[in-house]
Amino acid sequence: MDYQALAELLFPDIRENVGDYETKYPPRDLPEGAVVTRIAPSPTGFVHLGNLYNAIGERLAHQTGGVFFLRIEDTDQKREVEGAVEAVIDAMNFYGVHFDEGATVDGETGNYGPYRQRQRKTLYQTVAKSLVQRGLAYPCFCTEEELAGMHTAQEAAKDNYGYYGKYAVWRDRPLSDIEAALSAGKEWVLRFRSAGDPANTVTVKDGIRGELKLQENFTDVVLLKSDGIPTYHFAHVCDDHFMRTTHVIRDESWLATLPIHVQLFDILGWERPVYCHTATLMKMDGESKRKLSKRKDPELGLRFYREIGYPQEATWLYLLTVLNSNFEEWHLANPDADSREFTFSLEKMSTSGALFDLEKLDNIAREYLSRRTADFVYEGLLDWAGQFDTALAGRMQAKADFYKAAINVGRGGDKPRKDYGSWSAAAKFLAFYDPETFTRTDACPELISAEDKTAILTQYLASLNFADTQEEWFAKVKEMTDALGYAVQPKKYKKNPELYKGSIVDVTNLLRVAVTGRQNAPDLWEISHVLGEAETRRRLTEYRDA
RNA sequence: GGCCCGUUGGUCAAGAGGUUAAGACGACGCCCUUUCACGGCGUAAUCAUGGGUUCGAUUCCCGUACGGGUCACCA
Numbered sequence: 287m288d289y290q291a292l293a294e295l296l297f298p299d300i301r302e303n304v305g306d307y308e309t310k311y312p313p314r315d316l317p318e319g320a321v322v323t324r325i326a327p328s329p330t331g332f333v334h335l336g337n338l339y340n341a342i343g344e345r346l347a348h349q350t351g352g353v354f355f356l357r358i359e360d361t362d363q364k365r366e367v368e369g370a371v372e373a374v375i376d377a378m379n380f381y382g383v384h385f386d387e388g389a390t391v392d393g394e395t396g397n398y399g400p401y402r403q404r405q406r407k408t409l410y411q412t413v414a415k416s417l418v419q420r421g422l423a424y425p426c427f428c429t430e431e432e433l434a435g436m437h438t439a440q441e442a443a444k445d446n447y448g449y450y451g452k453y454a455v456w457r458d459r460p461l462s463d464i465e466a467a468l469s470a471g472k473e474w475v476l477r478f479r480s481a482g483d484p485a486n487t488v489t490v491k492d493g494i495r496g497e498l499k500l501q502e503n504f505t506d507v508v509l510l511k512s513d514g515i516p517t518y519h520f521a522h523v524c525d526d527h528f529m530r531t532t533h534v535i536r537d538e539s540w541l542a543t544l545p546i547h548v549q550l551f552d553i554l555g556w557e558r559p560v561y562c563h564t565a566t567l568m569k570m571d572g573e574s575k576r577k578l579s580k581r582k583d584p585e586l587g588l589r590f591y592r593e594i595g596y597p598q599e600a601t602w603l604y605l606l607t608v609l610n611s612n613f614e615e616w617h618l619a620n621p622d623a624d625s626r627e628f629t630f631s632l633e634k635m636s637t638s639g640a641l642f643d644l645e646k647l648d649n650i651a652r653e654y655l656s657r658r659t660a661d662f663v664y665e666g667l668l669d670w671a672g673q674f675d676t677a678l679a680g681r682m683q684a685k686a687d688f689y690k691a692a693i694n695v696g697r698g699g700d701k702p703r704k705d706y707g708s709w710s711a712a713a714k715f716l717a718f719y720d721p722e723t724f725t726r727t728d729a730c731p732e733l734i735s736a737e738d739k740t741a742i743l744t745q746y747l748a749s750l751n752f753a754d755t756q757e758e759w760f761a762k763v764k765e766m767t768d769a770l771g772y773a774v775q776p777k778k779y780k781k782n783p784e785l786y787k788g789s790i791v792d793v794t795n796l797l798r799v800a801v802t803g804r805q806n807a808p809d810l811w812e813i814s815h816v817l818g819e820a821e822t823r824r825r826l827t828e829y830r831d832a
Numbered sequence: 833g834g835c836c837c838g839u840u841g842g843u844c845a846a847g848a849g850g851u852u853a854a855g856a857c858g859a860c861g862c863c864c865u866u867u868c869a870c871g872g873c874g875u876a877a878u879c880a881u882g883g884g885u886u887c888g889a890u891u892c893c894c895g896u897a898c899g900g901g902u903c904a905c906c907a
Contacts, residue, residue, distance in 0.1 A: 328906080361907075512905060539900095540907095701869090
């Protein structure tokens with residue numbers, strides 16, 4: 287077979303050679319140990335947790351003086367959605383992930399582009415042509431039906447699936463057959479001529495998992511689809527070679543095709559990158575675990591967290607605790623440090639599928655928000671509300687000081703309150719402060735009779751003095767409690783309930799319900815001061831007279 | 833079905849031949865307390881399984897089971 291002739295027949299327009307690209311994309315001049323990595327999403331419009339998960343590469347790159355870039359894998363035109371690139375960039379930007387190079391909304395930056403795969407067609411075809419010239423790739427004219435028939439035949443014969451051996455019908459066809467098919471206008475794909483043997487094992491060192499022993503690839507996989515665009519396998523190998531990627535961080539589902547990739551790297555004489563296969567994110571479905579699914583699980587999408595309003599850093603804190611087993615310990619020791627100060631390491635990454643734990647995320651987020659200043663929380667909430675609750679945003683802007691004061695209740699000190707972990711929860715929690723959104727949700731404590739209710743509120747209103755200190759204020763409450771026949775100490779009431787009508791718990795809960803509309807709320811005196819005397823009195827009176 | 837990866841309490845997990853098998857979330861209990869939170873103290877709960885190797889295996893090897901992934905001109 288004249289491979290040279292075949293190559294010209296297949297790629298008459300390709301004039302470049304692989305060496306041209308080697309000089310065009312020289313090895314990067316970076317410090318020893320620098321990590322060059324990327325995220326390479328396909329523009330389907332759905333930005334998910336896995337994208338953010340793999341964006342951990344950004345830390346690795348920047349920790350080592352390396353490069354982090356964005357490549358768009360748009361080889362599947364059918365699945366492409368408009369605006370998807372913007373969505374990815376926007377989401378990454380939101381989470382503070384910045385790219386040194388790669389695709390941008392309206393173009394790209396960097397010297398190793400183009401960073402959109404469809405624009406790299408000539409490069410792929412040049413490499414493909416070189417493979418044909420070496421007898422390592424050949425055209426296959428099989429139709430979809432023929433391939434499907436092959437699959438069923440293999441199923442029946444209990445053979446391995448795939449295009450190989452006797453099933454590889456175009457593998458060794460004479461040039462004349464190919465010429466005939468070509469001139470008949472038949473569509474073709476370019477297949478790799480694999481020299482692999484299923485009995486062989488390849489060893490690959492995984493950055494996360496250590497040494498992997500895998501079955502060698504023995505199938506003639508498709509390199510170029512009939513439209514001349516490469517498959518993932520071929521594009522990945524060409525791109526990560528010429529973009530001089532040192533670390534390929536991706537989901538473990540790629541483990542199955544890893545043998546193809548290393549085989550291609552080896553045969554092309556290119557140095558293999560360090561593969562890092564991350565564990566799949568799982569969730570509990572009834573009794574069993576399963577992979578988080580795009581269709582069934584909204585929590586897979588990044589938008590979910592943005593809508594609920596988990597602060598970016600809190601989301602990272604959670605992700606980092608899942609990703610790096612020693613992060614949690616570090617964070618406990620350095621509660622106020624930015625998570626970026628943590629040195630991330632591949633070796634500490636989990637290898638088993640991690641269950642996604644929303645409860646823990648929420649806990650981490652509460653802890654995080656409880657340690658922020660009122661100003662920070664105000665700004666974060668306002669920012670979120672601007673997008674998801676414009677009415678709230680309007681009120682917050684009109685009454686900034688009021689909202690900041692409300693947010694500040696229970697903040698500071700060694701035991702800050704952890705009332706909410708997300709902006710949506712904060713919005714809900716804070717609603718009772720603002721007269722415009724104030725509603726009563728809890729009822730008067732059961733032990734308080736109607737006449738006592740009136741008596742307590744009347745006396746409380748009479749004694750109320752906003753100049754009082756917290757101690758003075760509470761002393762008055764106690765005095766009133768005692769005078770009305772309620773136990774000042776809850777313990778005494780518990781011991782001898784028959785001696786009292788109730789305890790101070792009931793009295794203060796009544797006051798709480800009157801002022802906040804609920805039995806559970808932060809410190810009543812602080813709240814009263816946020817509300818101001820007029821509003822506090824108005825609510826007390828309203829409740830008494832209701 | 834083939835191939836591959838994985839398996840420590842309910843969840844996330846530390847552990848690297850000899851440990852009372854960390855810690856966190858959750859649960860429960862107690863304490864603190866004007867409610868709810870917070871905080872403090874404590875309790876329950878784990879090495880999938882069978883064989884090896886070894887004086888000794890959670891740790892190393894093999895098998896089994898279970899879970900997951902993957903077998904496209906999708907990535």
